[in-house]
Amino acid sequence: MRTTLSDLGRKKKEGSKITVLTAYDAPFARMIDHVGIDIIVVNDGVVGAIALGRDEAFSTTIDEMIYHTRAVKTSTSKSLIVTSMTFGSYNEPRQAVINATRLTKEGLADAVHLEGDSSIRDSVKSIVNAGIPVVGHIGLTKQIIARTGQTRLQAKDSDGMLGIFNDAQILVDAGACALVLECVPESIAKIITNSFNVPIIGIGAGRYCDGQFLVAQDILGLYPGFDARFLKRYADLSAITVSALAEFKKDVETGVFPESKHTYKMKADELEMALKRMR
Numbered sequence: 001m002r003t004t005l006s007d008l009g010r011k012k013k014e015g016s017k018i019t020v021l022t023a024y025d026a027p028f029a030r031m032i033d034h035v036g037i038d039i040i041v042v043n044d045g046v047v048g049a050i051a052l053g054r055d056e057a058f059s060t061t062i063d064e065m066i067y068h069t070r071a072v073k074t075s076t077s078k079s080l081i082v083t084s085m086t087f088g089s090y091n092e093p094r095q096a097v098i099n100a101t102r103l104t105k106e107g108l109a110d111a112v113h114l115e116g117d118s119s120i121r122d123s124v125k126s127i128v129n130a131g132i133p134v135v136g137h138i139g140l141t142k143q144i145i146a147r148t149g150q151t152r153l154q155a156k157d158s159d160g161m162l163g164i165f166n167d168a169q170i171l172v173d174a175g176a177c178a179l180v181l182e183c184v185p186e187s188i189a190k191i192i193t194n195s196f197n198v199p200i201i202g203i204g205a206g207r208y209c210d211g212q213f214l215v216a217q218d219i220l221g222l223y224p225g226f227d228a229r230f231l232k233r234y235a236d237l238s239a240i241t242v243s244a245l246a247e248f249k250k251d252v253e254t255g256v257f258p259e260s261k262h263t264y265k266m267k268a269d270e271l272e273m274a275l276k277r278m279r
Contacts, residue, residue, distance in 0.1 A: 003038050003080040005111070005133055005177050011038075011210070012199045018211025020201055021219075024051045024068040026075035028216060033076035039201075040076065041113060041213070042069045044084040045142065050217050058087040058146060062099050069107030082135050083109035087142050090114055093126035100127045100134075111177065115141040117163075118170040128175030136176035138167045139205065140183035153204075155184045161191075168192050168200075180213060181205040183230070204230030 011018050020039040023029040024047050032040055047068050048057035062085075069083045083103045090096035100112045111133035114120055124134050139154045155164040165188075168179055178199040181189050186206025193200040193209050202209030214231065217223045221236035251257035 002076075002078055002110070005080070008038065008080070008178060008199045009197075012197075018199055018201060020211055020213035021216045022046045022214075023072050023216060026071045029072040029079075030075045032216060033079045037079050038211070039213075040072055040079040040081055042072050042081065042083045042107075042109070043113070043215070044086045046215055046217070050215075050223055058142065060086050062086055062089055062102060066102060066107040069103060069109050073108040080110050081108070082111045082113050083107055084113040084115070087146065090116075090120065090123040090127075093122050096123035097126050097130045097132075100132045101130065104132055111135055113137060113180070116143055117141070117167040121170050121174045124171055124174040124176055133177045134175060135178045135180060135201075136168075136171040137180040137182065138164060138171065139181050151183070153183050153185070155188050161188050164188060165192060165195070168196060172196050172198055181209060204228065
């Protein structure tokens with residue numbers, strides 16, 4: 001049975017931690033779903049930078065997100081599927097509802113994910129009023145990255161803390177069913193987590209959030225070059241994969257692969273009959 005928003009609310013009340021990872025294709029989504037991760041986020045930044053290999057993640061389109069979301073949704077049965085709305089796709093409420101509707105109807109997302117501060121309140125409210133659950137995202141957002149070109153810690157002083165708290169209050173009041181809190185001091189994240197009834201999911205926000213969110217490719221070492229204080233690598237699959245690919249190349253070039261056990265056989269009499277008919 002697929003995880004529901006009610007399940008997430010129950011986990012918050014019980015103090016059980018919520019697990020969140022990203023996926024953009026069926027094989028990864030199937031594995032993540034198999035181990036029982038609560039939420040799979042089809043993230044536009046991950047789709048753009050990792051799946052599509054772009055230097056930037058801001059050109060990902062709604063059509064691309066629909067394509068990847070459907071692949072994730074149709075290959076899973078347990079995880080709640082949340083899809084990110086792309087940069088510029090929710091600048092005003094009507095546009096936001098149209099795009100959110102497409103992601104849920106065509107992409108089959110269970111909820112949509114919007115990055116932004118209190119300025120996206122009206123879009124959040126309109127999407128929620130249209131019957132689509134919204135997961136907000138505050139702290140470090142794509143808008144800040146686009147504006148500054150930086151991915152720094154947010155809310156480092158009292159003004160910043162009050163601003164983040166205000167963003168959380170406004171988005172929750174607008175109807176957000178959960179919030180992602182990215183790259184803020186642990187003390188601030190703890191206060192926000194304890195102040196709201198909706199689940200607060202941290203990514204670089206410390207130990208006291210209701211759940212933790214990381215990029216699957218990062219924790220598996222499949223995106224070399226990216227490093228952050230909040231990231232924990234659980235495996236180095238990049239090195240393992242490159243070694244396997246190199247071994248395959250060598251085996252083919254030296255004739256080691258394929259061996260007899262890798263080939264299909266034909267009955268000798270059938271082969272002889274075929275050869276006679278070819279003469």
